[in-house]
Amino acid sequence: MAPRMNPCAYLPRRLQIVASLTAFVLLCFLFLGTSTSDATVDPYLAQVPFAKQLQSGAHQVVDNLPHLPKDLPYVTTPQWLNPFRGPAHTPPPEQANSSSGEARWYSDFKWRNPFSSSVTLDEERAVLPPLRVRPPVYTYFDAAGRRKDDKSRAAEQELLLIWRRAWWAQGFKPVVLGRPEAMNNPQYRAVQTLELEPELDMEMMRWLAWGNMGTGILCNWLAVPMAAHNDPLLAFLRRGEYPHLTRYEGLDNGLFVGGKDDIDKALKAAINNPAVKRVKSIVEAVESETFTVDPEHDGVAFYSTTTITSKYLAIKEKLADPATTGDGLAMLPPLINSHLHMTWQNTFTSGIAVLKPLPEHTTSLIEPAIDIARNLSQCSDTPIPASCPPNRPRCKPCVSSQMLISLPPVFRNTSTLFTIGTVPHPYTLTSLLHTRDDLNLKFIRRETSRDAWILAATKELLGTGLASYARLVSMKEAVASDYGSARSLWLTAERPPSVGSARDLEELDWTFGFRLPREPMPNGHSETPVPGPERRPPPPKQEFGDGPVPSELDLVREKGLLEKARMFVRNGAGGRSGGGGGGGRGAGDEKQQQQPAFERTRDVVEAWNLADTEAWKFVRAWNARRRIERRRWEEEEEEFSKGVFHKWIDRIT
Template sequence: MPRRWNPCSYLPRRLQIVASLTAFVLLCILFLGTSSSDATVDPYIDQVPFGPRLQAGAHQVVDSLPKLPKELPYVNTPQWLNPFRGPAHTPPPEQANSSSGDTRWYSDFKWRNPFSSSVTLDEERALLPPLKERPPVYTYVDSAGRTKDEKSKAAEQELLLIWRRAWWASGFKPIVLSREEAIKNPHYSTVQALELEPELEMELMRWLAWGRMGTGILCNWLAVPMAAYDDALLGFLRRGEYPTLTRYDGLENGLFVGTKDDVQKTIKAVVSLPAITRVKSLVEAVPDGTFEVDNEHSGVAFYSTSTIAAKYNAIKVKLDKAETLPDGLAMLPPLINSHLHMTWQNTFTSGIAVLKPLPAHTTSLIEPAIDIARNLSQCPESPIPASCPPNRPKCKPCVSSQMVITTPPVFRNTSTLFTIATVPHPYTLNALLHGRDQLDTRFIRRETVRDNWMLAATKELLGTGLSSYARLVYLKDAVASPFGSSRSLWLNAETPRHADNTQDRDELDFLFGFKIPRDPMPNGQSETPVPGPERRPPRPKTEFGDGPSLSKEELAKEKKLLDKARLFISKAERGKGRKSGKKGQKDPFTSTKDVVEAWNLADAESWKFVRAWNARRRVERRSWEAEEEAFLGKGVIDRWMDKII
């Protein structure tokens, strides 16, 4: 029988299988995949959706799904339903006390990241360094049973305010204690049963109140930190770790550090002494080895009775007589305040630099900074002008125009130079540079230079080859690092400091640790102390960064543009989240502000960072003041009042 012809026989075995499967699939599609209109077809087949009917049904299901918000333009419904899509990051949670008005921030160790939004996932939320915990420093005040004249009371209140302000500026949390805290100590009843010398009883009351509060620093309210921020003793105290109970030789009973357990053990040892009734000092009563004695205490000045007698005879003479005692107490606050101010001036021997990048049209921009610099360089009022602090006998007393004020065009990282910088919003800066009171998208994109302020300010420090984004890390470090924040003051151009603003004055006083001299008021009145004309330093001398001198008309135009820019930024901040009513568009002020910030990412980031840094500092201080305000006048007659006399 002849062999039949098979076309697949000419193919290899594997290709034969592939060809057979391909032919089978094609036949199935040809005969089974087509529909028939014959009436004899089973009627139930028409109920099965396929082809165009299946596609139309799928579109109907998708259209019936809930719509996503229009704020997500790059997300569509099918992608939203995709079960295989990648995970999305969620913004970090809101933290306590992390907003002030329109300013919001998030504290994290990643704060040196160039752009905050990479961590916060929010363009309006600045990334700040974690807030450092302030170790508590305690003092004890007990005015019960003592009658004083109004002048003496006012002087003591002013001294307490100076004490709180100086310790706060040095990084501590000052707390004023009274007999109410001492009463709650378990050893209080034992002390009350003893017949003690008045000096020892007062000293034990201080320790009882300290033991009630716990680990920390016990300080006399006439002992204030008087040194640079990075002083060795102040740095040790700021760490908040005190392994041994320590006193400082030369400060008498002005400063102690220790843990709560050590304090309670010391109190117990003192009250159990057989000869306790004949002892006048706690230091004399404790057994040997109770305290570790430290001789290094140059960072703290103690204005004790013996110190005043030895160094400030003009005050001692008045304190020795009952009729002049109030006058002597009234001399102490201006003396201590002048020494704090003088110590600050001696720390920055190179003077004050008011940063002025792009100087041609930014004269009015830095005027508030110039006023602050002139007040800081002014000689403070003092009852003994040529005197030095107790811990710095070789100081340089202030003389007229001793501190030089310059306006360099670049930031200089010098430890002996204090810098005051004004960071403008990119909209404000470009309005001044180009003399325009309105900016639109086309002008911004084609006529302006990106990150102009950042590149100009860091040109000397970082050269010209580094991108503006990489420069952000160095600027944030200059603003918020411990070294940078203690040697600079950063302001926003849109929130100027006014000489008649009490909140601004108080904020600066607590920032520097002393009461800054004020200018004479426009109505002819003046605050105490009144700086005489010879004490008022002149305006800074022209440096190559000061730019050309402006006429009165040019300066008036510049101020007008600055005021309009500030008003624009204020409206844009208020317009966040508000729609214009036209197809859900943003508020026009906010829209223009967003365009400017998108074109100047580094300048906008630096502006937001400085604004959030200042806002958080204000919130921190006001929160502390709110906590302490609850104890004003509570439980003790004539208890201290936190107010400026």
């Protein structure tokens, strides 16, 4: 047999293929990859047949290719065509109810990341902390057995509103139950056969309705949370875990907590008690071991008949006379509201801080925040001046101008100081600081500093050596953490709450848990130390005297620039989503021509101020989600509330 002449024949089949392909590629590079001229032709290349003709033909083909136009849009190659591409993250899916207008958000535990886009892969979505679970707090209201006069009915409706608003502001989900829930309990028939006295029958209906709902809090609608957000009792109730059926000493039947099994056992024990017809409450109808008694608590105020009789004589006298019962009951809502407001004021003994980090040319920017602060420092209307809540007999009654309002240039993390901050869009802030509305790329890059707002606001808290993006974590915690959200209110300069808007004021009422004073009294004075509704406190003074005092002309110019900046930011945002309609064909064509300029300018400003933009979008999304959460809850409860309220509200008319 003749010897093998191919050296690759000694290799395995797969290596033969690899070696052959490698040799072929090397030969191509060697003979066809040279671009030298005739004078410098490689002697080895000269031995290849038609090598010169192949090279010249290739050069001729390349030189004669048509030139692409310079304005041809850049087309990216689909990544799936690249076999060597790396793994890519995909944006998280859109969540339900995660947008309101231009505000969009994504709820996730990674909300403390400095930049939301690192989580959402979307510049327009802000990452917010997951919604806190609101433990349900139940009350029972049966319109069939209530008073018949119009004043009493209107007062009861107002008291239910106060009850719902106070518990919502403290982080709970208030639910008003009625007889339908009680009838849905399997033990309802057994109770009906007992023929109980009206007072005990009402109490049994409350417990049947509560047992039908399951684990939670049973509360009288005259018992409201009246303490700081971090009160031990309220903190325990917010956890939503109640290992024992518990009642609270001094609150009578005003507050109970427990699980469904314990509730059902207590109901069965009361029904099977032979002496049930001779008692007035379930507490008396069951063994003392059924309940765990909490003797130390002061987070809930219960305006029971006993409390009103012993503490509020003016209301007691009205309620004692059948002819003035409605008048006496009508005095209770403003009294409870004033006590809620007073408790809030006593919590923040250091006053209210209206944040003003850059004092020059930003007076108009914080005017809405100052209006809110003045409303909060004002005394609410009350029928019994200088009175205290039932759970806080040593309170400090409200006195005109006793609550200090300051304008600090820095944010202070003080537990006894309530902060109202206004976060402007970088375009708004730049326009005001430089008193011009014609911003362009050259001016922004050369004449403005980056992230001026967050650097100034956190200068005292974090020092001056920290980068702007590293300050975002502390800023977000001040806005959205459980500690920070209870001690601060954050607004955006482009959507400030209007003191003349009923809807905006209502949102503030539900945020604070009480109705804010709307306007000062006509007489404008009161007798000291009688608190009452008094003259509105004067505007605050600048804390350190930083910045010049603006003249009337300066304020007019500021307001004009601020309004233009607000319109610019709204139009820029609307242009991104393609929204907005013109007032005719000409107006629409003009808007389409101007819209790209809006987008370019806004994008430049936001790219130059990444930290300030992130803070603004975070606050905008936080406020939008808070509004959406409450409105969704009201829509869910509206259908059930009809059965509770409309039966007796219709009778009024």
